[in-house]
Amino acid sequence: MNRQGHVGLAILAGSAVLYVTPVMPMVPAAVLISAAGIGGLLPDLDHKTSTVSNKLQFSARTRKQLKGLSGLSVGIGILWFILQQPMPWLWLAGGLVLALASRLRMLLLSGLGLLFIAGYELYGLHWLTLLAGVAMLVMPFVKHRGIIHSPEFAAVLSVGVVSFTATQPVLFQALGLGLLAGWWSHLAGDAVTVEGIRSVLMPRLKVALNILRNGSTAERWIARCCWVSSIALWLITFY
Structure with missing residues (x-):
């Protein structure tokens, strides 16, 4: 459906x-x-592209653009390093941020999953918290x-x-x-x-x-x- x-x-x-x-x-x-x-x-x-998943990420077009910009930024950073230009790490860091933004759904689900698991371990929350945490953590990696x-x-x-x-x-x-x-x-x-x-x-x-x-x-x-x-x-x- x-x-x-x-x-x-x-x-x-x-x-x-x-x-x-x-x-x-x-x-x-x-x-x-x-x-x-x-x-x-x-x-x-x-x-990955369901209605609810799309609420957690940018559009497909934007994700594609972010991936392209990420590769470009990393490439410039490497070139800056080879040419011994100042602060090549800024370009590398920018590429990493763009790459993470293109995978915002995975980042949010995994982050929430780890947060729930930590809450269960540190504060002895109900085991439902552990179940929810594990489910969120693996959600980006399991098949539909x-x-x-x-x-x-x-x-x-x-x-x-x-x-x-x-x-x-x-x-x-x-x-x-x-x-x-x-x-x-x-x-x-x-x-x-x-x-x-x-x-x-x-x-x-x-x-x-x-x-x-x-x-x-x-x-x-x-x-x-x-x-x-x-x-x-x-x-x-x-x-």
Whole structure:
């Protein structure tokens, strides 16, 4: 599924969770629905050009330009060094900065991953922090629809989120429920495409129903139906 289908399905999943949970105040309910929409996109962080990944990096054209400028800057720095010109390291440092900017997504995910892992090690945070840190750290290097899209990872994530939020205020519980609803809806949406999703423990076990094609007219209609159904659930829940 593409962004439109995933968001629509995630909002419907969050709305269904809201409908079956005990009466929830308006603010936590809004947090749950919003978190579901975000959770419906998060698994695609393992895709270099997905909607959510593109929020963490420059456009493809800009990244290409940054790489070119980086190579040029390093080349000038080396030439400056050979010719014994002053401060060649400025050009080399500039090339490094440009190279890092062209890989901003990898830099941000890896940096956040290390930060979460450090928080777990130094302050004894919940093991969900370690899971999130490791996931972010490896995210730029794993293949799309690999371990991050596996039902095993979703199951471990669910246990972690539920165990962490169980003793937290209602806003955190709503946030956790929403993220999980969106995450599982994402896997369900991918399972009906030709690419499908695959188990990590049993790689030959793959669910690919081949019912929808990414970006198809059917997907757009399903997304619209999901929004209509979600609004109906909101009205039933609150009125």
